[in-house]
Amino acid sequence: xxxxxxxxxxxxxxxxxxxLMTISICIFVVMYALAMxxxxxxFLKTQQLFDILNDNAxxxxxxxxxxxxxxxxxxxxxxxxxxxxxxxACALFLNGCGIQSPALTFIATLLLALGIGLAFGLLQGFLxxxxxxxxxxxxxxxxxxxxxxxxxxxxxxxxxxxxxFQAIIKTKIEIPWLGYVAKNGNLIPARLETxxxxxxxxxxxVYLMLRYARAGRHIYALGGNSQxxxxxxxxxxxxxxxxxxxxxxxxxxxxxxxxxxxxxxxASVAMRSEMDAIAASIIGGTLLTGGVGNVxxxxxxxxxxxxxxxxxxxxxxxxxxxxxxxxGAMLGFFILLQSVVLFVRGKGGPxxxxxxxxxxxxx
Amino acid sequence: xxxxxKRSRGLGQLLIPLVAMxxxxxxxxxxxxxxxxxxxxxxxxxxxxxxxNLISIIDSASELAVISMGMTLxxxxxxxxxxxxxxxxxxxxxxxAKVLLGFGSITGATVVLGFILSVLATILFKxxxxxxxxxxxxxxxxxxLILYSCGxxxxxxxNGDATPQLNSPILSAMGMTIPGIPIPTPIFAVIIVGALxxxxxxxxxxxxxxxxxGINQGAARLNGINPVAxxxxxxxxxxxxxxxxxxxxxxxxxxxxxKTLLVDIEMDAILAVAIGGNNLGGGRFRLSGSILGAYIIxxxxxxxxxxxxxxxxxxxxxxxxxxxxxxxxxxVVKAKLTALLNRLCYAGLPSSAHKGVN
Numbered sequence: 068x069x070x071x072x073x074x075x076x077x078x079x080x081x082x083x084x085x086x087l088m089t090i091s092i093c094i095f096v097v098m099y100a101l102a103m104x105x106x107x108x109x110f111l112k113t114q115q116l117f118d119i120l121n122d123n124a125x126x127x128x129x130x131x132x133x134x135x136x137x138x139x140x141x142x143x144x145x146x147x148x149x150x151x152x153x154x155x156a157c158a159l160f161l162n163g164c165g166i167q168s169p170a171l172t173f174i175a176t177l178l179l180a181l182g183i184g185l186a187f188g189l190l191q192g193f194l195x196x197x198x199x200x201x202x203x204x205x206x207x208x209x210x211x212x213x214x215x216x217x218x219x220x221x222x223x224x225x226x227x228x229x230x231x232f233q234a235i236i237k238t239k240i241e242i243p244w245l246g247y248v249a250k251n252g253n254l255i256p257a258r259l260e261t262x263x264x265x266x267x268x269x270x271x272x273v274y275l276m277l278r279y280a281r282a283g284r285h286i287y288a289l290g291g292n293s294q295x296x297x298x299x300x301x302x303x304x305x306x307x308x309x310x311x312x313x314x315x316x317x318x319x320x321x322x323x324x325x326x327x328x329x330x331x332x333x334a335s336v337a338m339r340s341e342m343d344a345i346a347a348s349i350i351g352g353t354l355l356t357g358g359v360g361n362v363x364x365x366x367x368x369x370x371x372x373x374x375x376x377x378x379x380x381x382x383x384x385x386x387x388x389x390x391x392x393x394x395g396a397m398l399g400f401f402i403l404l405q406s407v408v409l410f411v412r413g414k415g416g417p418x419x420x421x422x423x424x425x426x427x428x429x430x
Numbered sequence: 431x432x433x434x435x436k437r438s439r440g441l442g443q444l445l446i447p448l449v450a451m452x453x454x455x456x457x458x459x460x461x462x463x464x465x466x467x468x469x470x471x472x473x474x475x476x477x478x479x480x481x482x483n484l485i486s487i488i489d490s491a492s493e494l495a496v497i498s499m500g501m502t503l504x505x506x507x508x509x510x511x512x513x514x515x516x517x518x519x520x521x522x523x524x525x526x527a528k529v530l531l532g533f534g535s536i537t538g539a540t541v542v543l544g545f546i547l548s549v550l551a552t553i554l555f556k557x558x559x560x561x562x563x564x565x566x567x568x569x570x571x572x573x574x575l576i577l578y579s580c581g582x583x584x585x586x587x588x589n590g591d592a593t594p595q596l597n598s599p600i601l602s603a604m605g606m607t608i609p610g611i612p613i614p615t616p617i618f619a620v621i622i623v624g625a626l627x628x629x630x631x632x633x634x635x636x637x638x639x640x641x642x643x644g645i646n647q648g649a650a651r652l653n654g655i656n657p658v659a660x661x662x663x664x665x666x667x668x669x670x671x672x673x674x675x676x677x678x679x680x681x682x683x684x685x686x687x688x689k690t691l692l693v694d695i696e697m698d699a700i701l702a703v704a705i706g707g708n709n710l711g712g713g714r715f716r717l718s719g720s721i722l723g724a725y726i727i728x729x730x731x732x733x734x735x736x737x738x739x740x741x742x743x744x745x746x747x748x749x750x751x752x753x754x755x756x757x758x759x760x761x762v763v764k765a766k767l768t769a770l771l772n773r774l775c776y777a778g779l780p781s782s783a784h785k786g787v788n
Contacts, residue, residue: 142571194753198760201710203511203571207697208752215746222742334742346575355569388583395580402573406566 083412087352087405088364095367095374102378109381113245113257121328123373124262125150125321125337127366130344130351131273132317134365137348138277139310140290140357141195141202146318146344148213149187150337153180153322155217158332161229172231180323181316187213188315189308196307210341218334227330236327240264262324269317273362286310290357346394347372350401371397443707446759447722450705454729458736465736470612480612483732491728492616493675496623497695498702498720500668506644507664508563509712510570511700512556515672517581519692522552522676524585527594527686536598545677552676553669555581560665564658578696585688593687596680605681616678620721623674627667627717640664644712698727705755726755 081089102110109115120127129146136143157176166172187209194205227233239258246256277283285306288296297303325337349355350371351364375393379386458465468482497515504512529544530536555577562573607614631637642650643660651657672692679691704710705726706719730751734744757763 194757194760198757198762200756200760201704203700203710204704204752204756207701208749208756210697210749211745211752212749215743215749218742219746222740342575342579345572346579349572349575355572388586391580391583395576395583398579399576402562402568402576403566406568 082359083409084352084359084361084364086408086412088361088367090404090408091351091364091367091371091401095371098371098374098378102374106378106381112247113242114247114255115377117257117259117263119370119373119377120263120266121258121260123369124260124266124328125325126340126343126347126373127266127369128269128317128321128324129340130347130365130369131269131362132314132321133341133344134348134351134353134360134362135273135277135286135317136202136310136314137345137353137355138290138357138360139286139307140293141307141310142345142355143191143202143206143209143311143314144341144345145187145191145206145209145213146314146321147337147340148210148217149184149315149318150322150325150340151217151332151334152213152220153183153319154326154336155220155225155332155334156180156183157323157326158225158227158330159220161227161232162225164229167229167231169231169234172229173235176232176326177320177323180319180326182319184315184317184319184322185312186315187318188312191315192308192311195311196304202311214334217332217336221332222334224334225332227326227332232330235261236330260328262327265320265324269320270362270366273317277362282306282309287358290359292358343372343394344369346398349398349405352405354405443716444719444722445707446755447706447719447726450755450758451722451726451729454726454733458733461733462736465733473607477607477609478612479607479614483736485614487725487728487732488617489614490732491724492614492620493678493692494695494698494702494728495620495721495724496671496675496678497668497692498699498706498724499623499627499717500664500671501699502703502706502708502715502717502720503640503664504570504668505700505703505708505710506712506715507640507661508570509644509710510563511696511703511710512559512574512665512668513571513696513700514559514574514577514581515668515699516692516695517578517585518552518555518669519672519676519679519695520582520585520688521555521588522548522673523680523686523691524588524688525551526673526677526680527596528588530596531589531594536596536600538600541600541604545673548677549670549673552673553666556665556669556672557662560662563665564661582688585691589686589688593685595685597684601681601684605678605684616682619674619678623671624717624721631717636660636663641714645714699724701752702727705752705759707759 099110099116129150132146133143157180160179161172161176164172164175166175191202191205191209194200195202239260241256241258243254243256246254249255277286285296285301286309288299288301289303289306289310293303296306326332347368348360348365349368351361351366351368353360353365372394375397376390379389379393465483468480468485470478471481473479497519501512501515504510526544526548529547530540533540533543559570559574559577562568562576563570566573603609604615639650639655639660640663642653642655643657647657650660675695676692680686700710702723703720705723706716706721708715708719727748730748731744734747735741739747
């Protein structure tokens with residue numbers, strides 16, 4: 068470290084996670100700007116951005132949960148299943164219970180959703196951290212269990228008919244100055260759903276938790292090297308458990324948000340969303356090996372995936388075939404990018420044959 | 431004492447799956463002895479075939495057994511799992527169907543050609559995964575997530591929108607039974623693949639190499655083993671397994687459906703590997719454990735169906751049984767059980783005796 072140090076303002080070099088996150092934010096901005104220029108239309112309205120947020124609020128929440136688990140060096144593929152179970156259980160509860168007051172239904176449903184998520188988080192966390200079972204297998208069994216319980220509750224779709232909950236769904240945050248003037252001269256304000264606001268709050272809270280709370284720092288330490296974490300006096304098992312419990316709670320919350328967006332329970336709700344969430348975390352710069360990651364990056368990862376889908380939908384290629392291909396290509400691009408970036412920064416990245424001559428830069 | 435330890439380690443890995451399978455069999459014996467009956471019936475094309483739950487278990491677990499063998503190798507060498515086998519299997523099925531449809535007629539030669547091309551295509555896709563894992567050092571699960579999300583779309587692109595029908599006596603002989611032999615053909619495919627794998631691992635040092643790469647890559651490289659080559663080899667072998675499973679799947683149904691061919695098999699295959707007692711973190715492996723795991727999963731499913739559990743609810747019970755099996759196999763529970771057993775056996779002896787046994 069022979070760099071001249073400015074005594075007034077010493078600039079810290081970017082960490083890997085920050086660099087990867089910056090890249091994904093830049094790509095999101097460039098992509099959105101290109102979509103505005105080339106496609107115009109909807110992309111010029113703020114509502115388009117808000118729609119993306121509204122549609123993917125649940126994905127943002129589970130991706131945050133997955134980022135926590137992945138930073139801790141684990142994996143959780145049961146989140147999609149927990150969402151479907153939560154949505155189905157809440158829908159049946161709302162139709163079955165007699166409560167019609169909006170505030171009461173809101174609280175009761177939220178508690179039920181969080182309870183289901185917490186139960187799954189506690190069970191999986193216990194099996195993984197205290198019985199030393201592979202996280203992949205435990206959460207796979209959790210996925211089977213949640214999906215199976217969903218169909219046991221009801222095979223047929225259940226539509227929510229509770230008037231109190233309908234009132235909650237209709238509550239949207241309207242921002243007039245971001246709206247646009249329709250053809251007949253009326254101002255249509257930009258609408259943001261409650262779920263999207265909850266998702267943004269979750270991103271902020273998880274960011275603060277990971278960055279400033281003791282538990283958050285412990286999760287980073289656990290993912291970086293669980294042996295050293297143990298020697299530093301961190302309760303490794305409890306920290307690991309905590310990461311799964313948080314992820315379970317967030318999946319329950321995501322189920323609640325999903326229900327507010329589409330008030331109907333269905334066995335195929337949030338199919339494959341766990342893989343989308345993992346992809347979003349990776350695009351945002353989280354490493355599956357643990358210890359590196361950032362929840363802001365994850366947020367932009369979800370936004371990138373969602374924007375691609377929107378662009379494909381608007382380009383007239385409205386086909387799941389194209390979306391899958393674009394998702395795969397995007398994921399491949401980001402994975403390779405991460406690999407190259409980590410190598411160039413000389414932190415145990417891959418040894419690329421065509422880059423062998425280059426000396427890793429000391430940072 | 432060391433000899434005893436050695437012997438117990440040899441069987442130890444298979445103990446839990448064997449006990450699980452035994453319990454399932456005993457459960458079925460008490461539930462309905464008719465579960466074990468094997469009869470001979472005549473199928474639609476007039477061949478004598480063996481029928482019965484046991485035959486159907488062994489028959490329908492064939493694809494899973496074949497794929498879980500390959501998955502074991504990838505797990506052992508790379509310390510991670512391939513979640514794209516189902517999607518890549520759809521691609522191999524699509525290539526197979528494309529060749530058969532391209533020739534127009536289904537004869538022995540075209541089937542062989544289609545199979546070979548399908549194997550080659552699958553190996554190519556698996557080497558793509560393998561390169562990401564071995565050269566770029568990306569976690570296997572992440573590297574295979576790419577093909578997991580777009581593999582079925584590639585299969586769709588190869589064959590167009592249709593679900594082509596492939597009706598031919600040759601294919602039905604491959605997928606169901608050969609006239610004159612009452613045993614379903616897929617069982618032979620499992621035996622052949624298993625025998626080839628066993629030959630490879632008996633006659634060459636591949637097993638040792640793969641294990642040492644999985645246990646400690648750096649040490650393996652210092653000892654002159656090429657970790658990249660071993661990882662690529664494991665992925666290539668998995669590719670062969672996937673292609674075999676896909677061809678079985680296509681000929682069993684006589685049609686190709688890129689959406690349902692080998693759907694969700696990646697999860698079952700990983701489960702089979704885990705139930706078989708293999709460490710999902712890489713290293714030592716036993717193919718027999720994984721095959722046993724595959725048959726346990728299928729037996730569980732068939733038992734649940736025989737108990738007239740609705741197909742949509744099977745997943746719940748499956749999850750519960752899986753949790754019980756993995757909890758029983760977990761190192762913590764095992765250690766606790768061993769300690770308990772020791773205390774029971776040497777109850778009256780001083781504590782030094784316990785240590786002597788351990």
